[in-house]
Amino acid sequence: MAADQLSKLVDLGIALSAEHDRSALHQKILQAARDFTNADGGSLYLINENERELHFRIMVNDTLNRFVVAGDQQQYPFPPLPLYLPDGTPNHQNIASYVALTGEPINIVDAYAAEGFDFSGTRRFDAAAGYRSQSFLTVPLKSARGRVIGVLQLINARRDDGSVIAFDPMIEPLVMALASQSAVALENRRLLQSQRDLIDSFVRILAQGIDAKSPHTGAHCERVPVLAKMLAQAAVDQKSGPFGSFSLSDQEWYELDLAAWLHDIGKIVTPEHVVEKATKLETIHNRIHEIRTRFEVMLRDAEIDMLRRQLAGEDKARCEADFETCRADLQRQFGLVAQSNIGTENIDLTTVTVIREIAGQSWQRNFDRTAGLSWAESSRISPEEAVILAQPGIEPLLSDRQDQVYNHANNGEIYNLSIPRGTLTPEERAIINDHVVITQDMLAQLPFPVGLHNVPAIAGNHHEKMDGSGYPRGLTGDQMGTLEKIMVIADIFEALTAVDRPYKKPKMLSECIEILGAMRDQGKIDSNLFELFLTSGAYRDYGDTYLKPGQCDAVDVNRYLRAA
Structure with a gap:
């Protein structure tokens, strides 16, 4: 018999160490203790983090046909048991708190006849439930370091015929061994959960830090996980069709969550002024203000020239007419430069040619251009050039200077104003794209x-496309897993629907779906996932929660669905 019990204890230890689900672990511990002692019922309590209370976790009673776990106590509430009385003295009145504080097991033959402990709560429970609590065996759950982390309490040991007896003192060492194994398993589970909580918190802090770098990408790292899990859940819920056999384990869900939070971690080194570049001339600030000042200088120079000509005896009307023509030309030219700077419209070769013609005009500089520069700026100017720039001189209205090329970027004014579409130069786009690498x-x-080996792939492949046109690896659809394809759609849709980007106006929901539909037709995103995104209503659920009410217009889903 002893050998059989020892074998069961060993098997139980293995089972407990392999169990990762907290609730299941609690059930196994309590059930094993009841099996060893043939107890009618039992409860498990764990000490809270501040070590001031015992918190109820699970209660089972065969006679009463009750099974209650923490969080499901509406009918049978179990308030925390204080380990210390209001005056700060140890609470030795309650048997569970006494065992938790002393670390000593207590075997009670009959609670109603026992002295030294307050069983008034037990009597009230019995009266309400029509039950008779008699024998108690209460043992501490001690960790490997000897710290009590909880209490296991068994009630009413039984004979084979069901009659209640006292707990056999001979069984106590076995129950204590079980309690010790249980404590180790619980402590390991708690440590693993603590490590996971730390990782999760660290990952979220990183993501929030990336979002905080730029108010214009706010909450992107936070919302992509929401979208990714919405679409993944829709795939899991599909009982037939392309995703009829698709499922995710708890570990795979965690993998997706971590990857989604980490997908833009590379942006931690991406310069803010590139991420936030709202106009073509923007670096740390929008340089259109400098150029406007040059136009102002040229206009004042023209006005001064008009007045000088009049003083020299030229015809006043002719001088004023020439000045007005110059003024109109400068205003038209600045208007073209300013409009080109915004980047909302594509510009053609003709516009670029005109910009270069405007740039060819000159203005008089009277101050030292090398004064007030940082060391880095000064280092980009040669000594010979610095001598020239220290003197007054004639400069072009717009320029592409050699000192404007640095840190793998060309900040030349003409070069940036000539960007055909959007606000980013090829070099800046490469800098942003490099965040994936x-x-x-x-x-x-x-x-x-x-179990988490796929996190780098799921996170790092969110800019790949099904046709191989994505970056940085140029993967095709058959080289990507379902979760990676989900991340692609989640990242694109969040960016399309975002209301806080400086380079675009917020788009209507129908516009965003239209763009996704075009990408599907071009073979860039997964067609099955795109249709699932629509038919599941995930796009609408996300829009209702995260978009402005004015964005959520009607979407004709049927026009995007392909015939089966």
Whole structure:
């Protein structure tokens, strides 16, 4: 018999160490203790983090046919048991708190006849439930370091015929061994959960830091996980069709969540002025103000020239007419430069040619252009050039200077104003695109445990396209998993619907779906996932929660669905 019990204890230890679900672990511990002692019922309590209270976790009673777990106590509430009385003295009145504080097991033959403990609560429970609590065995759950982390309480040991007896003192060492194994399993589970909570918190802090770098990308790292999990849940819920057999384990859900939060971690090194570049001339600030000042100087120079000509005896009307013509030309030219700077419209070769003609005009500079520069700025100017720039001189209205090319970017004014579409130069677009490479490099250095090995791929491939036109690896659809394809759609849709981007106006929901539909037709996003996104209503659920009410217009889903 003893050998059989020892074998069961060993098997139980293995089972407890393998159990990762907290609720299931609690059930196994209590059930094993009841099996060893043939107890009618039992309860499990754990000490809270500040070590001031015992918190109820699970209660089972065969006679009363009750099974209650923490969080489901509407009918049978179990308030925390204080370990200390209001005056700060140890609470030795309650048997569970006494065991938790002393670490000593207590075996009570009959609660109603026992002295030294307050069983008034037990009597009230019995009276209300029509039950008779008699024998109690209460043991501490001690961790490997000897710290009590909880209490296991068994009620009413039974004979085979069901009659209640006292708990056999001979069984106490076995129950204590079980309690010790249970405590180790619970402590390990708690440590694992603490590590997971730390990782989750760290990941979210990183993501929030990236979002906080730019108010114009606010909450992107926070909302992409929401979208990704919405679409993944829709795939899991589909019982037939392309995703009829698709499912995710708890570990795979966690993998997706981590990857979604980490997908833009590379942006931590992306310069803010590139991410936030709202106009073509923007670096740290919008340089259109400098150019406007030059136009102002040229207009004043023209006005001064008009007055000088009049003083020299030229015809006043002719001088004023020439000045008005100059004024109109400068205003028209600045208007073209200013409009081109915004980047909302594509510009053609003709416009670029006109910009270069405007740039060819000159203005008089009277102050030292090398004064007040930082060391880095000064280092980009040669000594010979610095001597020239220190003197007054004639400069072009717009320029592409050599000192404007640095840090892998060309900040030349003509070069930037000539961007055909949007506000980013090819170099700046490469800098932004590099965040994916940096994301992959950073995540590749992390020792992800078994079960999380796919995080770098799920996070790092969110700019890939099904037709191989994405970056940085140029993967095709058959080289990507479902979760990676989900991330692609989630990232695109969040960016399309965002209301806080400086380079575009907020789009209507129908416009965003139209763009996604065009990308599907071009073979850039997964067609099945796109249709699932629509038919599941995930796009609408997200819009109702995160978009402005004015954005959520009607979408004709049927026009995007292909015939089966």
